[in-house]
Amino acid sequence: MEIPLYFYEAFRNMDRLAPGSDESTLKAINYIDFNRDSELNILDIGCGVGSQTLLLAKYFKNSTIEAIDLFNHYLKCLDEKINKYDLGNRVYTCQMDMNDLDYPNCEFEIVFSEASAYIMGFKKALKEWKRVLKDDGYLIISELSWIQKPSFESKNFWKTHYSEIDSIDNKINQIKEEGYIFVDYFILPKKDFESYYHNLKSNLKDLDNNSFKKDFKKEIDLYENNSDDYSYVFYIMKKSAYQ
Numbered sequence: 001m002e003i004p005l006y007f008y009e010a011f012r013n014m015d016r017l018a019p020g021s022d023e024s025t026l027k028a029i030n031y032i033d034f035n036r037d038s039e040l041n042i043l044d045i046g047c048g049v050g051s052q053t054l055l056l057a058k059y060f061k062n063s064t065i066e067a068i069d070l071f072n073h074y075l076k077c078l079d080e081k082i083n084k085y086d087l088g089n090r091v092y093t094c095q096m097d098m099n100d101l102d103y104p105n106c107e108f109e110i111v112f113s114e115a116s117a118y119i120m121g122f123k124k125a126l127k128e129w130k131r132v133l134k135d136d137g138y139l140i141i142s143e144l145s146w147i148q149k150p151s152f153e154s155k156n157f158w159k160t161h162y163s164e165i166d167s168i169d170n171k172i173n174q175i176k177e178e179g180y181i182f183v184d185y186f187i188l189p190k191k192d193f194e195s196y197y198h199n200l201k202s203n204l205k206d207l208d209n210n211s212f213k214k215d216f217k218k219e220i221d222l223y224e225n226n227s228d229d230y231s232y233v234f235y236i237m238k239k240s241a242y243q
Contacts, residue, residue: 002115006212008073010203015035017048017230018075018115019196020142024188025052029059031184031236032110032138037062040109043132045098046116056090056112066103068096091197098125102134106240115232117141121164122171126178135241145171145233147187152240154166157222168233180237188232193223 010181011017034040044053047067057065069075075093082091096102098113099120111133117125122143133139144158146167158165166174168185175182196218207213 006207006210008205010200010212010216012203014196014199014203015049015051016115016196019188019193020052020114021192021195022055023204024142024186024192024234025055026059026114027186028114028140028142028234028236029056031140034060034109034138036060038109039063041107042066042110043101043103045101045110045111045129046070046091046119047114048074048116050074050081050093050100052112052114053078053091054081054085054087056110057087060110061184063090065091066108067091067093068098068101069093070095070097071113079127095150099128101129103132105131106134107132109134110140111137113139113141115142115144117143118162118164123164123174123178126180127174130178130180130239133239134238137239138183139237139239140189140234142232142234143171144227144230145187146230147233150229151226153222154226157218158230161219165230171233171235175235175237179240181240183236183238185233185235188234190227190231193227193231197223 042056042063042065044065044067047053047069050067053065053067067078072095075095078093082088111129144162144165151210172182204213205218
């Protein structure tokens with residue numbers, strides 16, 4: 001799968017390819033009840049340019065992290081950061097499809113996916129990623145969710161762009177139905193969206209008008225007019241040892 005050059009230009013020099021922040025990532029990481037000095041195996045799925053990868057490495061300073069993404073362009077960006085911070089002995093990148101994880105069963109204590117599970121769908125991710133997670137290991141996913149009854153405008157847009165968007169209660173039920181132990185959730189603050197869209201809008205100014213630019217602008221306008229309707233939500237869960 002090739003990404004159009006325009007897409008790379010739209011996200012040029014951005015630390016994140018979706019709404020989020022270091023503060024929100026660290027808040028999610030702090031739900032993990034493992035000793036920070038433990039030697040853990042961690043998988044970061046859909047790592048992009050790797051802001052959260054580096055935070056995981058800093059927090060779990062004795063752990064090994066596998067960071068995967070389908071697009072080599074972003075892995076190269078992360079590799080530069082890994083070299084810059086001298087993390088090459090325990091942080092590794094790999095070009096891999098999240099739909100087909102090439103790892104043994106029960107390989108990781110932590111599987112982390114920030115704003116990327118939508119690519120394969122939340123329910124499918126819950127089902128398929130469980131295989132590589134150890135018993136009592138943590139799965140942490142941030143997922144686009146309704147946070148109130150949505151407007152017609154929001155519902156119509158996301159029905160087309162991500163049909164699995166759903167309420168927080170329904171997402172939690174999906175987690176439990178898949179056999180996970182649900183730990184907690186939290187909603188990203190609006191400032192995470194505002195910062196992301198501010199940077200994206202700045203890049204879009206320098207690009208020619210085309211269908212991609214119009215799509216991005218439509219998404220930004222939708223959020224600015226309906227920011228109370230939806231957000232990314234971090235869901236924290238554990239794989240039960242008794243299945």
